Amino acid sequence: MEYPFTEIERKWQENWKIARLANASESSAKPKYYVLSMFPYPSGALHCGHASNYSIGDAIARLKLMEGYNVMQPMGYDSFGMPAENFAIKNNSHPRFTTEDNIAIMRRQFNRLGFGFDWEREQSTCRPEYYHWGQYLFKRMYEKGLVYRKKSFQNWCEECNTVLANEQVEDGRCWRCGTEVIQKDLDQWYFRITDYAEELLDFSGVIDWPERVMTMQKNWIGKSYGTEIHFLLEHSEAVIPVFTTRPDTIFGVTFMALPPEHPLVQKWLADDPENKELHEFCHRVMNEDKISRSSAETTKEGVFTGRYCINPLNGDKVQIWITNYVLMDYGTGAVMAVPAHDQRDFDFAVKYNIPMKIVIQNPEQSLVLSQMKQAYVEPGIMVASAQFDGMDSLAAKDAISLWIEEQGLGKRTATYRLRDWGISRQRYWGNPIPVIHCPSCGIVLVPDEDLPVLLPDNVQVGKTTSNPLLSVPEWLNVECPKCGQAARRETDTMDTFVDSSWYYGRYTDPHNEERPFDPARANYWLPVDQYIGGIEHACMHLLYARFFHKFMRDLGWVNSDEPFARLLTQGMVLKDGAKMSKSKGNMVDPQYIIDRFGADTLRVFLLFSSPPDKDVEWSDDGVMGSFRFLNRIWRLIESNLDVLKRGMTLNADIANISPALKELLYSSHFTVKKWLDDSLHRKQYNTAIAAVMEHLNHCVAVKDPASLNDDELAVFAEACGIIPQLLYPFAPHIAEELWHLLGFESMVHEGGLPGYEESYLVRDIITYVIQVNGKLRGKLEVPADISEAELKSKALELENVAKSLEGLTVRKLIVIPGKMISIAASR
């Protein structure tokens, strides 16, 4: 007989709704706990990955509910973006409709899984009530000087008429239409995230983040310390600032490497239209897509400009080359090349026959220029470096930097790998940037009272090759809010990562019509106590959200430094070792599992199969195992209901119970202790569930409970009675039903966390293991209060022990209390 999961799950989902279990309010005497799982893109029917991720969040939410917190667990949808637009094109519909349809499907399935989401706080980023405040934030950011427009080269597809992200360029061609991608100099909107680079490196404001994620962010931001030095252009006033992390090699500079985009290069090109070689080279390099351009495999190339600059330290004349391996947007966009001590410069110098100069000698084996096969990048002894000769190169770094500063030739500084965040997208389905372009006033922000700039509905998605917004004249053409002249709206929309950078704040005050959220309400809930999501967001979403939070803090809207105090990065659901995906055809439909075995079975399977931060390997047998586990629990309690109800009214006198029941008593208390530790502190729900399984085995081992005496019955009833509580975070429906069957009027979480008695964890008979020279030689069952002397003599008397000690002298006898005796013996 299968337990009636369908009725049970429907019943308790209804009861929770009536009791408003998931609806959080700020007026509570309990301490708050904000559990948040990263919101999904509304793709329609849930897949196993959703079920798995949100099972973790719900387990945490329910644990905290039991623990007595005022828990908020909201849910929403990251509904703007290309996938939604493309989905609508494919289905010949409008993204607004397809998105809302999908949301309805997902909400229904979330409810079928029994997740305790506060639907009164639901957000969807494509709704005007939400994106209104994204525009408002954009404006505040603009006012703070954190938004700017910059012309820069972008991957551009002529056919689609849009900018492509780096990952949308495949072999130099557009991923959608296959058109060759060109680089186009475009005006794009940027957020000045680099202003916060330093602070984003500091994680002292978080409580518990995976080391891995923090390392990834630190690497991504990539702070490097170095020195900025100014090289003077020969026969000119112009200065070329360079950034280097190796000031100790400055005396070895033999050429200057500039990218074609460098302003000086651009000026020379304009001044010298006849120089074909230069023009052709620059044109070719600039039109290469960024991926292959910045790949280490790309062959280094360059052209000599015929110009020189002067090394400020030794007055050397330095050739200036235009190259394809220097990036305009890192450091100062110029590299002082030291071929003898940098592999990239070495490769380039060899190819173009540029001289090299050794300025750091290998103390092990002297370098000889003509014999060098690669650059010498290790530390060494300074040579050919004027007053620094003979110094250790590591010490020379500081000495030279100091000298440069004293001479006013430059300064010590740090550079970051992190770039400003380009947020412009030439697509329809995104949040419109609230800007109007006026021929006389220039860039004018849309006044707050005119927000939100609504996305027009009457576009024909997919019918135009360019941004569909360009084809809506009544939307596009407006009066300038300042001067009233005819003006045009900005047609770029914002990167969807902007929408997801502050949604956690909107949940705290979801219906505010005056502002994104009321600081008082936000500060009640924030920071998010537990955030849950995939590690793929380590350097994107999680970094952007931290940036936004710090910005909002600087505005005085929030009083915390970090948005997410604790972070859990969950694993994926795999099948046959690979991620479940439509293209692989290895999808499992969670709805089928829910219909056939129930939501509780699915949740238990997903949580039991591995720790939350590791991947789950899908297994039909594993699902069956979870289902059987719940059925065994059901039978245990349901078939002994009358006995159990009576037993729960009794108190046990442990002097009066059999050894078997004593073991059960131990199991109850040990299991609760382990469960509390696993679920609450270690967040290892798999082992917490395994502990319940083991405990269940002990309960089931009690045959014929009706024949137990009253003291034993009390122990048995306690052992069975804790199971609903232990099950609640993972399988809440069956837990509530069993709790209810046992006669409780309340809901499980109102019973609080289960407790244990330390005194029941002490056993009065202890099994000692005896080792002789590290080998197991015997076992000894003794009372717990035995004296050490007696224990030792008993151990030595054991037949096997005595035999293995024959002819040997005991050198050492170590007693590990409560566990074992180790005897070291030799001749």
Added chain:
RNA sequence: GCUCUUGUAGCUCAGUCGGUAGAGCGCUUCCUUGGUAAGGACGAGGUCACCGGUUCAAAUCCGGUCAAGAGCUCCA
């Protein structure tokens, strides 16, 4: 190339302070049963990837090797 993670039963994974190698699934045998993709009992199955070190004692600590996976990789 660099960094990190993992390697334990057929499978998925536990193993806390170094102290008797464990759960679930699967498997063997048996019992129950004309509601069975069911229930119950007993059991088998491990060189803890490999080599070395520390220790009375190593899956656990240290060093090395191998294998698998992930991230970064012209960042001056």
